[in-house]
Amino acid sequence: MSARTTATKQKLFDAALxxxxxxxxxxxxxxxxxxxxxxxxxxxxxxxxxKDALVEALLRxxxxxxxxxxxxxxxxxxxxxxxxxxxxxxxxxxxAFGQLLVSELWRTPGQWHGTLSLLRDDxxxxxxxxxxxxxxxxxxxxxxxxxxxxxxxFGTLLVIALDWQVFQPERSRDQVRESVMHLVRGxxxxx
Amino acid sequence: MSARTTATKQKLFDAALxxxxxxxxxxxxxxxxxxxxxxxxxxxxxxxxxKDALVEALLRxxxxxxxxxxxxxxxxxxxxxxxxxxxxxxxxxxxAFGQLLVSELWRTPGQWHGTLSLLRDDxxxxxxxxxxxxxxxxxxxxxxxxxxxxxxxFGTLLVIALDWQVFQPERSRDQVRESVMHLVRGxxxxx
DNA sequence: GAATTTGTACTGACCGGTCAGTTTAAACGG
DNA sequence: CCGTTTAAACTGACCGGTCAGTACAAATTC
Numbered sequence: 193m194s195a196r197t198t199a200t201k202q203k204l205f206d207a208a209l210x211x212x213x214x215x216x217x218x219x220x221x222x223x224x225x226x227x228x229x230x231x232x233x234x235x236x237x238x239x240x241x242x243k244d245a246l247v248e249a250l251l252r253x254x255x256x257x258x259x260x261x262x263x264x265x266x267x268x269x270x271x272x273x274x275x276x277x278x279x280x281x282x283x284x285x286x287x288a289f290g291q292l293l294v295s296e297l298w299r300t301p302g303q304w305h306g307t308l309s310l311l312r313d314d315x316x317x318x319x320x321x322x323x324x325x326x327x328x329x330x331x332x333x334x335x336x337x338x339x340x341x342x343x344x345x346f347g348t349l350l351v352i353a354l355d356w357q358v359f360q361p362e363r364s365r366d367q368v369r370e371s372v373m374h375l376v377r378g379x380x381x382x383x
Numbered sequence: 384m385s386a387r388t389t390a391t392k393q394k395l396f397d398a399a400l401x402x403x404x405x406x407x408x409x410x411x412x413x414x415x416x417x418x419x420x421x422x423x424x425x426x427x428x429x430x431x432x433x434k435d436a437l438v439e440a441l442l443r444x445x446x447x448x449x450x451x452x453x454x455x456x457x458x459x460x461x462x463x464x465x466x467x468x469x470x471x472x473x474x475x476x477x478x479a480f481g482q483l484l485v486s487e488l489w490r491t492p493g494q495w496h497g498t499l500s501l502l503r504d505d506x507x508x509x510x511x512x513x514x515x516x517x518x519x520x521x522x523x524x525x526x527x528x529x530x531x532x533x534x535x536x537f538g539t540l541l542v543i544a545l546d547w548q549v550f551q552p553e554r555s556r557d558q559v560r561e562s563v564m565h566l567v568r569g570x571x572x573x574x
Numbered sequence: 575g576a577a578t579t580t581g582t583a584c585t586g587a588c589c590g591g592t593c594a595g596t597t598t599a600a601a602c603g604g
Numbered sequence: 605c606c607g608t609t610t611a612a613a614c615t616g617a618c619c620g621g622t623c624a625g626t627a628c629a630a631a632t633t634c
Contacts, residue, residue, distance in 0.1 A: 214492065223594095299482065309550070337562065340562050347542035350542070
């Protein structure tokens with residue numbers, strides 16, 4: 193893939209992410225995405241098979257970035273808190289991706305349900321790995337199952353980040369992070 | 384409003400909730416809703432000004448039910464746990480409403496953003512009321528703000544319920560409630 | 575108490591616009 | 605040159621919304 197093609201796809205991802213995140217995949221038109229990206233409509237169909245394929249690639253791309261960051265956060269500082277912080281940072285940086293994900297992830301027979309299930313697993317399994325370490329160290333309250341807790345933590349961070357951006361934009365990222373950390377620390381240190 | 388009209392609107396709510404929850408408001412057609420409800424297309428436009436107006440009425444209707452249940456749960460047993468339990472029950476009963484809400488609630492300039500902000504406040508303020516009692520009793524960890532925590536709890540319950548239904552349907556409602564309760568009790572009893 | 579009017583709820587064929595996707599011929603760029 | 609992009613016109617299915625007409629029960633009239 194040439195550098196030019198990569199740049200074009202990046203422009204398309206940026207444009208699609210902005211519009212689709214804000215207004216939903218179904219109500220954004222291909223012409224709008226092309227205009228936003230400053231690209232001809234034909235270019236979209238040269239690079240992607242369909243509108244759906246573009247959105248799917250976008251979902252994969254976003255999750256890839258998030259997973260990469262989580263893994264590198266794990267490398268540099270092996271703690272649940274570091275993971276949480278990194279995740280919150282990601283949502284702060286790509287708010288539209290959060291909106292896209294939240295509006296598609298739990299759509300039962302949606303066109304991306306299969307893809308999204310796998311992508312969700314990518315992220316949740318990273319969180320689960322960290323949580324398992326806590327559990328093995330006996331630092332998780334009894335009755336809390338690792339599988340459930342990691343899925344819940346991922347979802348919770350996602351909605352907290354969205355709620356923050358949409359309904360409480362006056363709060364600083366530090367404030368939000370501290371609130372979440374209080375909860376996470378409580379979980380990690382309980383009983 | 385005649386009994387007949389009430390019945391028709393109920394049929395339309397049921398049909399619209401099912402389809403819109405599953406596939407999103409934008410991609411469901413008015414013809415599909417009419418067919419699902421066993422009603423002619425014209426009937427929809429006789430009862431509602433537009434497709435948007437139907438969805439908005441649906442959102443109001445659903446939140447009204449939820450708020451009513453939360454208030455009556457508060458009356459019968461004044462505790463945060465009772466509230467959480469009632470809420471989880473509601474999402475179990477109306478999963479499609481959860482899907483609809485989650486996919487529209489954080490859509491920044493969406494056509495229902497204004498309405499949804501108010502509806503969200505209805506629910507969150509009920510939760511906040513309960514939480515304030517905990518806080519006044521000194522049973523909340525310091526550093527946790529009531530406003531943030533109540534919004535987070537609402538969102539968290541929503542995503543946990545959705546995740547349960549979509550990705551972990553094998554878990555029983557009792558199991559899920561117990562997991563959540565562990566977290567809530569931890570929060571209510573911490574330091 | 576039959577005939578007629580009125581109001582309400584509902585019907586479904588139809589219209590006009592929208593939009594995903596196609597096509598083409600020409601330009602661009604490395 | 606060849607892979608990529610452009611611009612613009614075009615197609616056709618689909619869909620939100622309309623509207624003239626139907627159904628029918630409750631009032632009104634004679």
